[in-house]
Amino acid sequence: MRINLHKTLLINIILLMSVHAHAQRGTRVGYIDMNVILESIDEYQEASQLLDKNVANWKKEIELKKIQLKQFQDQLNTERILLTPELINDRDLEINDFASEIVNLQEKRFGPRGDMIIQRSKLIQPVQDQVMSVVKLIAEEKKYDFIFDRSSNVTMLYSAKNYDISDLVIKRINRQQRIQNKKDQLEVLKSKTSTSNN
DSSP states (O other), X not given: OHHXXXXXXXXXXXXXXXXXXXXXXXOOEEEEOHHHHHHTOHHHHHHXXXXXXXXXXXXXXXXXXXXXXXXXXXXXXHHTTTSOHHHHHHHHHHHHHHHHHHHHHHHHHHSTTSHHHHHHHHHTHHHHHHHHHHHHHHHHXXXXXXXXXXXXXXXXXXXXXXXXXXXXXXXXXXXXXXXXXXXXXXXXXXXXXXXXXX
């Protein structure tokens, strides 16, 4: 009975010490710079270049339509003296319709639910999700309570470099990419050997 009392007392003391040590630990805070991380990822670079190319094409398409609209307006202004009021009215309506088509095209390409937003989420979101999963993994492993993104709108007036885990995130992502590349190479080799055996 006395041995059980000593064991119980010892276990309670150890538990209290561990709880006290955990309470004394304090809050662990880290931060990342998402821009630095994303710029170091090849997939992000490729997705960003593809998106930039599409945006440039869409801007060119809209600019061509605006030039065409200006030509229609200039042509109407030069022919206005020769046209009847009904024809001028008809041409004005056509020009206004064409102008509203341009506005609709701009909205379709660059609006809040436009092609640019859709493509950005389709191309870039998977890379950002990968970064966030690695950040979460590191936070759990290193027992961080908070991790901030230095490049976001959160104001960070001062941050010591030793709390920056961006390099750690980049290393983890690069490691994951190398592992995936090796797996892909093995699959290619397996498929080549299986086709050569047949």
